[in-house]
Amino acid sequence: MHDDVYVCLALTAIAGPLVSVLVRWLRPRTATVVLTVTAVSLAVATWASLAILLLGALARLDIGSDRGYVAHRASLMRGLTRPELASAAALVMVCVAVASAAFVIRRGRAFVASFAHASSFAGRERVVVTPQEAADAYAVPGRPGRVVVSAGMLRALDPTDLQVLLAHEHAHLNHRHHLHATLVRLAVAANPFLRPLARAADFQIERWADEIAAQEAASRHHVATTISKAAVASSRTLVRRPTLGLGIAPGRRSLRSAGPVPRRVAALLAPATPNNPVALGAIVAILLLGALLVGEAAGDLAGLLAVVPDALT
């Protein structure tokens, strides 16, 4: 039972970085869905593993205080969770619960603010133009969801570029990308080892919208040039709060360590590739292994407790 639980917890720590690399060989849409499913499954596996440890400890306390079960005592005591481990598991579970609750409250506030922002614009059209001189464009979910484009951004783009930008932002709203981002981050709140999945999901969501824009414009190259035009225009005019991790790391040379914009441009300039079945198979195998481990551990616990019918009652 314990071995399964520990291996499963270790798996959640390894699977985050691993899957976030494997999705590079998948199409952006598939990658986003895979990342969401992986993050949520591994978060559930984390909860289940901790719960099994805790239940094992409670059962052991129950049996320890009972004078019966002499015949099975030794094997039960070996199989069930030791108290010191149980308190560690309980502590981690409390942390996970607090972090998840804090996330839900924060994200709830963010959505309330987003809906308020979306409805602060007059009219019911999806695309709204602001007179802002800085070049900026973004999508906010709401009723109706809005695609906001500043005058500065309109100035920087050709009419055909504008179609590309609008197609990209419409894709975010049409495919509810904010829900994917939210689910992945909820999983990260439950298990911080899953953080690489959130970074990968943010990038793949942008790639997904890029590919939809490329389909509508019938040119991936056009999307690449639009992104670079818009990025240059907004970096010249938009004053941003400094963001952690976005700083200028000296000596960065390769594409791998670059920010999202060059990587999006590079992906669009390269030919589109189909899903790699090996990468997809590897991810499915990781998820199945996690399910297997949780199932085994739960089965073992149930087996041990079957010997003592009135434990935990």
Place this chain on the structure above:
Amino acid sequence: MVEASARPAGQPHHKRAQGALEAMITKILLDADTPLNAGEVRDRLPDADEGPLSYSTVVTVLTRLHDKQVLDRTRDGRAYRYAPVTDGAGLSARRLNDVLDAVSDRDAVLTRFVDGLSAHDEALVRRLLEAHRAAGS
């Protein structure tokens, strides 16, 4: 139910096209050095799929943009001339940032078209596009 099946998804698409038209018309006025009237705006619009837009459609969109305070207008004979509202003080930008700063983790809710471009990233993008042009047909 009957109405919904009578116009499948027609309404959202209509709304969407309206918004895109507003953006396009604002862009035309931003690019023009002088205020334009509705006829001049229509002449500069690329033709839609179903042919050129009607004069009254352009007037409707211009009026709506004026109502939304995106455009200023001045009377010129019997018609109006429209120009983008100048936002010198950046008031709307500040209002927007106030709203967004109130949201502690805004990033996963608000999806920017492009976010963050360091000097190095900009050089990298330029190199990528040039290499593609050199290699391309």
